[in-house]
Amino acid sequence: MxxxxxxxxxxxxxxxxxxxxxxxxxxxxxxxxxxxxxxxxxxxxxxxxxxxxxxxxxxxxxxxxxxxxxxxxxxxxxxxxxxxxxxxxxxxxxxxxxxxxxxxxxxxxxxxxxxxxxxxxxxxxxxxxxxxxxxxxxxxxxxxxxxxxxxxxxxxxxxxxxxxxxxxTLPGRGTPGGTPGTAQGYTPLRLAIPVGLTVIGLALELYGLRSGAAEDGRPLHLPAGLGSTSVAALGGWAGTAIGLALLTGPLLAWAGRLLALGRPTPLRLLAGRGLTAEARRLSPPLAVLALILAVVLTTIRYWVGTPDSADVLPAIEAVLVLGCAVAAVVARLAEVRTARRQVTAGLLQLGAAPRLLFGAVALRALAVGTVLLLTGGLTAALGAATLA
Structure with missing residues (x-):
């Protein structure tokens, strides 16, 4: 009831x-x-x-x-x-x-x-x-x-x-570790793990893709009609993909700091401070979405280049997984917008033009897209090299 x-x-x-x-x-x-x-x-x-x-x-x-x-x-x-x-x-x-x-x-x-x-x-x-x-x-x-x-x-x-x-879940209480939207720095230890995964994974993938690597052992047959590859190349790509996904948060925070560098205009200041404050909250769903998009695009590229290799079931599952990732990003964006409602109302009361706020949102979206293009594009490129 x-x-x-x-x-x-x-x-x-x-x-x-x-x-x-x-x-x-x-x-x-x-x-x-x-x-x-x-x-x-x-x-x-x-x-x-x-x-x-x-x-x-x-x-x-x-x-x-x-x-x-x-x-x-x-x-x-x-x-x-x-x-x-x-x-x-x-x-x-x-x-x-x-x-x-x-x-x-x-x-x-x-x-x-x-x-x-x-x-x-x-x-x-x-x-x-x-x-x-x-x-x-x-x-x-x-x-x-x-x-x-x-x-x-x-x-x-x-x-x-x-x-x-x-x-x-209780009204009037803040999130653990600070108020909602406060910028939290990334310690060197938290940065060392994704950077180490990325570097080690990249080196392992390059080792698995070297000339003559096929003679080292039996190839690993991949599902969904994706052919076969070496264990080193696949493991290296997986490590690099996870490392790049974990680096999404720090890259978003650094992109926000870069926007507010020097003597920024009000547009760059609002966009940069907002992106830095919300980097930790936005990074998990965005990193998952970029990783899934990279895998889907790499699979489609292989299927297009290799006729009669496509499979219907993985394609349907990819649509569902991608849809859930997009829905998760939309839900997180709605959460961030609700959390910043008081800040937006305060800026409007202080006389900020709505055009300025829309411009800050567009600039933040451009910075986020650039970061995701970097991490997701590199993941897709390395995945395509693994399946080549």
Missing amino acids: LYLRLARGYRVLDLGRWLLTALAGSVVAAFLLRSLGRAMSDPQGTDGSVVRLLWCLPPLAAVAWFAAVAARALPAQRPERITGLTAAGAGSTRIRILIAGEIALASALGSALTLLLFLVLRNDIAGDTLAPELGMGVPLPAAAPVTLLALVPLVAGVAAAIAVPAVE
Whole structure:
């Protein structure tokens, strides 16, 4: 009943988040049910069943990531809801459970709709093409689809509950380690880890791509029709990609400091200080989005250059993962905008022109795009060299 009362106050943003969570959960449920249907159609193919289940992990992780970002942004976007729940006697732990339950409920609804469609198609409606995917002609154990589909709301709910710190859900309290939006410096130790990963990964990839490296050992066959490569090249690319992703935050902070360097104009000062203050909050979803885009573009490039190598299932999963990453970035941007609402209102009261504020946003977006083009472009270029 409480969730129904909360739903009565939903806005467009709340409905969009809820529907996106349900849609993502339904797609992941479709992947899980497909793996179940294929396992029933080919009971002797144990290895193939395990591989198909492993293919469900990337979209499941993407849904968990989106659920975590959306749950973390909810208290900042709807402080009046948190205030009302607190006034009604709900503590921080119960509020976290309510937020996690809302997201898990959306995922469960999407999974239930997919299960209903799966059962309808198994009722002699699907043709011969979908028969192996649905396991038609084989009795369906009731516990199998329920157990598989319970993973989707469970993973989304747990990720949402972990993502929201209890201290952030209560009105009038700041984020741990400072007030929202305060710039936090990157210590040399925090910079040494991503820089070391990037350098070591780049050296390892260059070693794996040297002439005559193919004779060192057996090649590693990649999934999704991406051919084969050496273990050193793939491991080096993975290390470099993770290092560049971890460097996104420091690069954004340095880009903000560079904008405000010297005697900046009000436009550069607002853009630079704002980017430096929000670099730590913006960097995780932006780094994930840049990494996913680099992987997707590298895969598309290989498929285009190698005819008849494309696979439908990885392409659909890539669309889902990319969609979850974009939705996570949008949710984080909405959270940042809500957190800076008082600052923006104060600047307008002081006489700042709206054109100045829009210009600062555009300049920050240009700086962020430049950083992502650097990290994502280098990741994609190294990935293309690995698959060449």
